[in-house]
Every structure is written in C-alpha cells, then in structure tokens.
Amino acid sequence: MFKIIMAFYYLITAFIAALIFWNFWLEKKKVDRLILYLLVLIPMILRLLRIK
Amino acid sequence: MIRIKIVLLIILVIILTISGFQLYHHRHYQIPIVAGPGVTRVLKLSHYLPSLKGSMADTWVFFLEGQEPGGKVLILGNTHANEPEGLLTALVIIENGQVEKGTVIIIPQFNHSASRFTRPGDGYPLFFEIPTSWGKKKFRMGNREASPLDQWPDPDVYIHYPERQLLSFLDARNVNRTWPGRPNGLPMEQVTFAAMELIRQERVDLVIDIHGAETMFPVTNCIVAPEKSAKLATMVSLTVKAMEKFDNHVEPSPPKFRGLSHREIGDYSEAMPFLLEAPIPFLDQPTGPKTERLLLDGRDPFLLRLARKKKLFVPYDETGWPMDKRVGQHLSVTLELLKQYSRRTPDRAIVIHNVPRYAEVVEHGVGYYFVNPSTVSPDKIYFN
Amino acid sequence: MISQIVVILIVMIVAYLIGQWRHFSVELSLFFAALFGAIAGAFFSTPHWSEIFRHLVEGSFTYLDIILVFSTATIFMTILRESGGIDYIVHSSMKALSKIRPLALLVLMIIVLIPGALTGAGSVSLLVVGAPVAAALRHLGISRPRTAAILFILAGLSAAAPPVNIWAMVLCAGTAIPYVGFELPLGLPVILLGTFTIFTLGWKREKNGPDEVTLAKVEAFLGMSWWRVVLPFIVLFGLILAYRLWPFKMPVLGLPLEFFLVSIIAWLTSPKKLPFFPISRETMARLLPLIATMVVIGMLQQIMTATGVRGLLSYLVISIPIIVLFILLAVIIPVSEGILTYGAAAILGIPLIWYLDSLGYHATVAISGLSLLWPLGDGLPPTALIGRLSVMVSNFEGSYWSFLRRTWLPWIVITIVGVLMVVFSHKLSFLVRWSVG
C-alpha cells in the first residue's frame, strides 16, 4: 500500500512538472517567468530521477 | 524567444548535471566498516523484520560475542545521521572491541536512509573526513530525518503508535520518535519495530542510543534515562566525573513524551535504555558557516560570545567541542555503563576490552582507532 | 569570520535591491540574492566554488511538499470554480444567511478557519474556500480591499489554529517537545481574534452587494446541485479526519494526493465537461510566483546557512536583552517570516524557545504566542505569500499597500495578544493543562 501511494506521488510530481514545462514552452514574452519556471522544475526533476 | 529558451534549458541541464552528480554520489557513496577481531556475526536488521529487506532502511547489525555467556547490550549510532559522533563511537567499538563476557550488539547507522540524505535548507557539507595514520577516512554527512526517496509522503501530523500522541509531521521520518514502531507501519516505524524485535528476541539488557545535541539545548552533555535506568545512569555520571574529569549529568526521560528511545524501549521491553548526548555546536542555529571544520572542531565565534553571555548550557571556550572529545565521552560513558551494570548484576555481566576511553581518544584522536580497510581481507569489510 | 559574514550579507542585500531596481520580479530578485550570496561566500570558501550549484539545488527542495500541496489544492479549487460550484455555494448559503449579518459573518469565518486548521497552511484555506468566501463577503457589501484584508487575517489565524500548526510543529520537532497541549492556547485566541477581525472589518456595509449578478451566474449552470458541490469536500475532509480517527488503519495519503483525488472527483461530477489539462496548466501559470517564491526561499535559506549569514541574524536576535526582545518580537517575528517563511521558525524560534524555557517561561504557551505573530509576516514583502494569495482570490486589483493598510487594527490586536502570551506564558500554562485533559 505504502509503495503504491509513493508511486502516486511520483505521478503527481511528473504531472505538475509537465504542466510547468508546458507553460515554459508557451511563454511568449517574459524571460523573467521563463527563469522562474525552470527554477521550480529543478527539485521536481531531481525527485523524479530519484536523485534527491 | 526560442533561442532564449534553448539557452536557458542548456543552463538548467548543466546545473542539474553538476549538482545531480554530487547528490547522487552522496547517496551512493559507501563507507567501509571493518569488522574487527571481536566481531563474531553480522546480520541485517531485516533479519528481525523481513519486510525491510532490500530497502534503504535496512542496515547492518554487528555482533561481538564473548566466550562466556553474560548480559547483552545494544548500541545505536546515527539514530540522527547529522550527529555523527554516534556513528564514530560505534565504529571504534566494532573495529577494536573484544568481548570476553556477554554480547555487544552494534547498529552503527540506525537510520540508514537518513545517512544517505542531505538536509535541504541547512547548508551542510556533503562529506566529512577524519584524519588517520593511513590517510583520511571519508564519511557521509546525513540528516536527522529519513530521505523522502524512501518514505514519502509525510502525514499532515504524525500520530504516534500506539499512544496516539500528536507529533510534528517531520517526526514520521525521525526514528527517535517512531519507537516502539509497528510491523506494517511507515518504513521508519518498521525500523524501530525491527529493533524492538531484536531487543526482545535477543533478551537485550541495556540499550545505548548515541546522539549529539546543540549547546543551546538544555538537554545536552548528559545521559537521558527513564526511572528504571536512572540509578545506573547516575552512578555512571558520578564515576566519570570523579575518575575522568568530565561532566555528563543525568536527565530524567519525560514520561509523557512518546516515541523516544529512552521512553519506549524501557516501556515495551525488559531492557534499560540510555540516550547519550554530547554537545555538537555545528547544529546550533547561531553559528558561522556550516563547514566541515565546524563539524569537527566545534569552534565558533558566535557561540563563544553567547557563552560569555551565559546563554549556553555547556561550558564553552576557544577550544570549542572537538569531535575527539565528544566521541571520547561517549566511549567512556558506554564502557562505564557496562562496568557498573556488570558489577550490580554479575550473572548478566558484559566485559569488553580494547576500547579506548575519553583521555586516550582526546590524546590520539578518533582516527587513530580506525583500521585501514586496504590492509584487511575483503570479507571483513562491510559497506554501509 | 564575523566581518566576512557581514560582507556576504551586504552582497545579498545589494543583489536583491539591484534586481528590484531593474524591475525584475520579487522571486527573481531573491534568487539573485541567493546566487550572489553564494558567489560572495565562495571567496571565503563558505561554500566552496564547486558546491554553489549543489547548495542552490538542495535548497530548492526545502518546501517541495508544500509546493505540491499548493499546486494540487489550487487545481482542485479552479476545477470547482469552473464547474460553477463556488457560485452555487455562495448563492445558496447567502440566500439562507444574509438576513442575519453577524451569523453570516461568523459562518464565513469558520469556513475560512477549517481548511487551514486541518492542514496548517493558510494558503490552503484561501485556495480551497477563499474565492467563494470572498464572493460572499462582497455579497454582504464589503469592498474588495476589505475582503482581501479579512481573508488575509483569517487565513493567517487558520494556519495558527489547532490541530495542525506548522510553525509550532517545526518548533516542537526542533526543540524536542511533543506537539501536545496546543488546543486551548492556540484555539482560544484564534477564535477570539478571528471574531474580532471579521466584526471590525466586516461590520460596515460599504455598498450594495451584487446579488443579481451572482444569482444570474448560478442560474446559468442549471446542472449544478448540492451533492455535486459537497461530494469533493466530504471526500477531502473525510480523508483528513479518517487518518485522525483511525491513524493505524488508514494509510498515510498526504495532502497533495488527497487534493488530487478530490480534483478528479470534482472534475467527474461537474455538470459541464471541463478540459482538465488546460485548466491545470492555467492554474500553474497563475501559481508561478507563489511556488517560485517557495523554491527560491529554500535556496536563500540554504545559502544563508552555508555562508553564516543565518547564524549572524540568529545570534543578533538572541543577544537582545529579554525586555527589549519582547517589544521587538512584534517586528522581528513577522519580518523574519516575510523574508524566510517557515524557515524563520527554525532559525529564530528554536534558540528563542530554549532560551525562554531556561528562564522559566512556558514553552508551549510561548510557542502559541509566537505562532500568532508569524502569520502576520505572510503579508509582508518580499515573500508576502498569504497576502498575495488573499489579493488573488478576492480579485482585488488596487495596490498591495492599500490592501495591507486595512488590516491595521486586527494586526495590532493580534500582535499585542501574541506578545503578551509569550511574556505571561507561565501564568497561562493552565491552558495547556486543560488542553491535555
């Protein structure tokens, strides 16, 4: 049970990370926001890769 | 715009690669532990709870058994993996100790997952090195809580089993709050449950849980003991003060604070628990940069000023609180606990030799007692 | 060593100010402060050059779980709003209650307090019930800036309210005391101060409410019904309560998963077909400043510790003479929260509580008193987490200060109560005894 819940958390993280990346790709004007999107992606990517 | 995005993505990849490699290296770095001449058996903790097998929460258990039967002691290091004096104390005993009577059981990295997790937001170094006669021995600097890679998510509040006391959500990953644990609970509850099983099945008499505590924390430089262990702890405290000239007062274990080793082990088994605290200035909030040096020598200008204003709970001067002193205190107190217990209960005596005491460790440094892994046969080396 | 830390601190402040001067966002300016602080530190090898990226990345993890809560909770609320559920709630409850104004205000206050009390995050209160309550307050004739002010204070109080108070939990975990006996020392002031706030800010009817507009909107979604709106909430609170009631039978789901589950339920029960992914994407775009703040603050906190800046600040606070400290608490605590959010509880709170404890102050009551002060800081820049959310959910478009200014009266009263609770913590310790029962 515990492992299944943990797997869900990776799915949720992947989902949110995908949304953020989608936004990053759609952003047309502000470089400011581009950088922030990438900063937010940092912990999510490393968590998904099971590095930290 | 596309060009900017690609440049930014490349920068991201570079940052992730560099830091990711460093963090991956930390999580997967192996510390060699040499099973010394006294080690007779080595098990994994999952021996006592098979569901732990193969997980990062599983950890080595070293047995040092004497020729003569006697009592049994369990020594826990790195319950909090950011208080490395526990690990070092355990390793000195594993690599040097020789047991004549009774059994010494040692779990050097009790929260194994936490030892492979760096603390976010607190700027710790990834590793620290102890100088030895044959070079430097490198250790991972861990965290107080287990890694979310091994236990995720946290509850919104941690409800202690079985007393239902509410504890911080962080404490669900803190193995000094999850005692006595349960077999089908969260991984850290399983770790403490496995240890309880060990204590009950092996009929352990004494459990010594080795920690470090901030100099601004009132419960530091002391032995925490519940009522059933208080007399032994007090005798030890008096003895080390008179014989070895260092302070280590006794703090009663609060009866209403659940989940701690010094409370639950005593309540849920026959064993007498003791929790040893030595001051670790590195963990204090008001310190300079969190460097490896501060971790090892415990010298800090802010703490020195606070000491002059009488805001610390331990004596503190320019010499700081070096690691050698902390490990030395822990070794002396541990040996003295065994000695006093053996004197009172001769049929359950535990006699161990070749483990240095306070003055020796302060004189030679703790690194002096670590064996060069390249000089022993590979089957004596356990990677943790 | 101390002068080197001061130099690093100055570099961080200058980097932040330059960022603001060049009109970068608050989050990016804070990131510059962290980055240049780390670079300045590297000159003294605190941290080493090779470790700069690692520290920034490690710091970004500090509030990852809270980011997931924010994200999933906001997605849930957005779906509920898009489905017409929120309008429906406001319309029906106001139809029943708006005749008896005090009762309506009290009910709205309780509605705001509950989600934050259960999760420990005022942001969850705002994200879950902020929009409907804001609409209801406007319906009662309260202006947008006042609505935002009420939401901000109540959301802050909800975070402080028992049973889950993250500041108190961080402090309890850090100072090694059980998280026990907080029910009355936290609950009583929260209820009293909440009532005070909603009555002082919400008593006056400033203009006529847009009844017809709300009504018309609701009628547009004829398919909406009570069970469709209530079902996701029943599941959500049911899951949260189930863990409280049967902690050893329920698996630990965690808030993000719970919110994710109920957003799917809300999506399924919506009377009209909603595009799940585009809605979620837009939500994340709207949330960006908030979650970027959490990431950047984590980085900043890590760099401040690695360079010794955090130690310097902590040292300065602890060195203040006790009487002066009590007076300054009113400023120090909120400002530290404004800069570091939850990090402040650990940095200043832990040594402060040990120090007070050693002087005979009652730790549990003192922590409760401090917990009333911390949420005020969530309205202060640079982070202003809850403040910005309040403005967001109440659709207030004026300047940030014109909203914050309106909170002055409850702000002062809460400050006084919080500080007095710390000062007289020993006399108030009966609250803890009564809580434990």
Place this chain on the structure above:
Amino acid sequence: MKFLAKKYWGLTLFSIIILFILILPLRAQTKIPKASLPVLTTSAGQSNDVNTVNIILEEAGIKYDYCDVPDVDLIKSGVGLADRESGPGFHVEVYTDLSKYPKGTPYKTIIFAIGASLKGMGASGLTVETEEARLKRIVDYCQKNNIFIIAVHVGGSALRGAPGSDNERMIDAVAPYANYIIVTKDSNKDGRFTNIAKARNIPLTEVDYALDLVKIFKEVFQ
C-alpha cells in the same frame, strides 16, 4: 651561624609546608560526625540530586527510606513511610532493614539533597513558596525531636544562583539548621556553605566529587 641559619630556614620552610598540609583540609574539613540509622532521604527543591544521594547510599551499603516530598505526618509515621505508594509527583522507596528497624521506628537521621528544579517542583505540584514552607515544617520537627539533619549540596554551580534565587532559598531553608553539611567544591566556590557552617558552628565536609560521598557516608553511619 650562617650554616645554622640556612638549616633553620630549611626547617622553617619544612614545618610551614607540613602545617599547611595539615591545616588546609582542616580549614574546610572538620571531624566527620556520627549519625544513626534508620535514615530517610528527601529533596529540598526537587532537583535530581536526591537520586544521587540515594545511589551513593546504596554504593556505601547503607539501607534507607526515600520520599521526595514528605511532610511532618509522613515522617512521624517512621520506617516504612506508612506503606504509602508512589504516584505522579510523589515517590516512595523503602529499603530500610525491617528486621533491625521494624515499620514505624522513628527516623534518627534525615538527609536533604538541596537543589531547586522548577520542573521537579512543578511535577509535584509545588511552588518555591510551598516547598520552602514544607522544609521549614520538617526542619522544626527534626530539631524538636532530635533527628540528625544532614544537608547535602552536590549539584555544583548549576544548582547555585544569585542571592534570593530559588536555589539559594532552598539552601537557606535547610543548611543553617543542619547538624552536618556535605558539599562539593563546585557547590561551595563562593564559600557560602563554609560561612554558614562557621556562623552556626556546624561541621562541614567539602569533597572534590560527589562520588567521594560514598566513603563519607560509610564513616557517618559506621
């Protein structure tokens, strides 16, 4: 003459040293008085130090009764402490040899471990004031009934404080009325106990470490 002078000089120095060796301990140490069994141990201020005293007695092989918060009535009930049982904030232990001193035998000696702990007093529902009053009642009773009072302070500077502080109030409540005072050097750094002892003509023993109390108690209860 010169030779003699030199010899005398040496002799004088020698005798001064000898005198110092003899006098130094005497300055603080007096002859250890004798006390009789049965003995009751208790706390003055509810710090943990009463446990220290109990353990030292055990180590010295002296059987004792212990109650952390006894009042006059309980002391009157003598050995066995009226079979009262421990509970929250109230602890009783009876180790006295009942074959020699049957239940109800009046105590001949009471040992007070001095040291204030707000936590300890709080746990027993006491305040500094009520603890002070309790101690006064017991001390009065002991003086009236010729019960030998031993005041022990082994907590060092941690259990000392500014004049009028909790710890000093506990000292004032017991030490001046004791028949014998035992302190560690750390506890008596400012000479406060020496002064009390001199003023009231109470024998006082100063030891380096609390563990040294083992042999002192052996001698006291010989």
